[in-house]
Amino acid sequence: MARAPAPDKRRAILDAAITVFARQGFHTARVSDVAAEAGVAYGLVYHYFDSKDQMLNELFSERWALLVEASREIRQSDAPPRDKLAGVANFIIESYRHEPELMKVIIVEVTRAANSFGRTHLPEIRQAYDLVAEIVADAQEAGEFRDDVDPNFAAMVFYGAIEQLLTGWIFDSIPSADEDYERAKRLVVETICDGLEPRPVDAVAG
Amino acid sequence: MARAPAPDKRRAILDAAITVFARQGFHTARVSDVAAEAGVAYGLVYHYFDSKDQMLNELFSERWALLVEASREIRQSDAPPRDKLAGVANFIIESYRHEPELMKVIIVEVTRAANSFGRTHLPEIRQAYDLVAEIVADAQEAGEFRDDVDPNFAAMVFYGAIEQLLTGWIFDSIPSADEDYERAKRLVVETICDGLEPRPVDAVAG
DNA sequence: CGCTAGATTGACTGGTCAGTCAGCCGAACC
DNA sequence: GGTTCGGCTGACTGACCAGTCAATCTAGCG
Numbered sequence A, B: 001m002a003r004a005p006a007p008d009k010r011r012a013i014l015d016a017a018i019t020v021f022a023r024q025g026f027h028t029a030r031v032s033d034v035a036a037e038a039g040v041a042y043g044l045v046y047h048y049f050d051s052k053d054q055m056l057n058e059l060f061s062e063r064w065a066l067l068v069e070a071s072r073e074i075r076q077s078d079a080p081p082r083d084k085l086a087g088v089a090n091f092i093i094e095s096y097r098h099e100p101e102l103m104k105v106i107i108v109e110v111t112r113a114a115n116s117f118g119r120t121h122l123p124e125i126r127q128a129y130d131l132v133a134e135i136v137a138d139a140q141e142a143g144e145f146r147d148d149v150d151p152n153f154a155a156m157v158f159y160g161a162i163e164q165l166l167t168g169w170i171f172d173s174i175p176s177a178d179e180d181y182e183r184a185k186r187l188v189v190e191t192i193c194d195g196l197e198p199r200p201v202d203a204v205a206g
Numbered sequence C: 001c002g003c004t005a006g007a008t009t010g011a012c013t014g015g016t017c018a019g020t021c022a023g024c025c026g027a028a029c030c
Numbered sequence D: 001g002g003t004t005c006g007g008c009t010g011a012c013t014g015a016c017c018a019g020t021c022a023a024t025c026t027a028g029c030g
Helices: A009-024 A031-038 A042-048 A052-076 A081-098 A100-111 A117-141 A151-170 A178-194 B009-024 B031-038 B042-048 B052-076 B081-098 B100-111 B122-141 B151-170 B178-194
Strands: none
Touching: A009 A031, A009 A042, A009 A052, A009 A100, A031 A042, A052 A081, A052 A100, A052 A117, A081 A100, A081 A117, A081 A151, A081 A178, A100 A117, A100 A151, A117 A151, A151 A178, A151 B151, A151 B178, A178 B151, A178 B178, B009 B031, B009 B042, B009 B052, B009 B100, B031 B042, B052 B081, B052 B100, B052 B122, B081 B100, B081 B122, B081 B151, B081 B178, B100 B151, B122 B151, B151 B178
16 A cells, blocks of 8 residues: 555644634643644654744745735726725735634734734735725725725724624624625725715715 | 832833733733833832732723723713714723734733633623623613614724724734824724715715 | 731742753664 | 655653742831
């Protein structure tokens, strides 16, 4: 029999780490918990990873790279700016929908950890923000968005809104049925693009 | 000589805790660091507080109560809704401006800590969010805001935007001169109320 | 004074865990 | 069958730190 087809315990450990970090939080999670969850001996974790931190770093970077990549493609597409923002929102919210535990870990432990991890990954995080800022700037140059709002600022508002939604779902303080995700996607973009105040009726259509 | 006018070591310890928690993060801060920062013996911390956690809880609740109180007053005022939102934004941003360390601790260690502290204080946190939602709902009933956006949702977007700004300042990734704070206050409200897309010119004024 | 009570001290304890390490197991290859 | 080598094991160690406590100090008070 050929050498067992890569049991990939490494991946199993990483997956277990997601579950455990999401459930208990990184700080309170013990490496032994991760090993147990993965059904693997304690020492094996250190065979594949240098440290507990490295696992978290890897989880973050792996997924964040996908977000940056997706954002880059969306930016370069020739969709209208509103659809581009919708695309980014969609990607993030779908990520949460499919892998809520991983996204929880990323949002809670990395994005928002101002000391330690947050600082380490600042450059990566900024890349994603910057891409949204560029989408806005592009739209402003094309006259499709107001040009009196700093693009970086708009990006902050956009990301802030989405992260807050994720946080709401994580805390289980806003509803999370299928339709709620869809509604949320629509509403972030709508709110940010259109604003809360009613538009003067520019065409009585209907 | 009258009994020394309450040396208030308790307060000194709490203030030291702010500095230390902000600098090192709650988890990595040692109680001995707090004691040292306060210029006080280790044991004295436990004379005034039951635990390390209790210090953080107290710091959070003390200040969050002010925010809720201010929000409540703003809601009950008869200013236009846009000014009410501006009032809340102003309160939070001014809090950060005057006590950045305390606000950093609150945002990073409590508001955004889905496990541990965040869960503990969820009810208090929600109170503040709910008040913003009510401001929006009031405005919708008065026909001053679009009524096709869920008020809770609008509140999320609003808080998300502000917290993201604070986070930007905390991480030192957006500028923080006096005028930047003022501009930020104006822009959050403007962006959220007016949206990013240009309004159709409803009056050629000027 | 002598007494009481609260403030203050800091050495010490108990428990927890990240990370180490000496060695085992089994597959391939000779 | 022996040898090698990577994957794999889990008991152990060393450091760290929250919280305890017995002792000391200080101030008012009779």
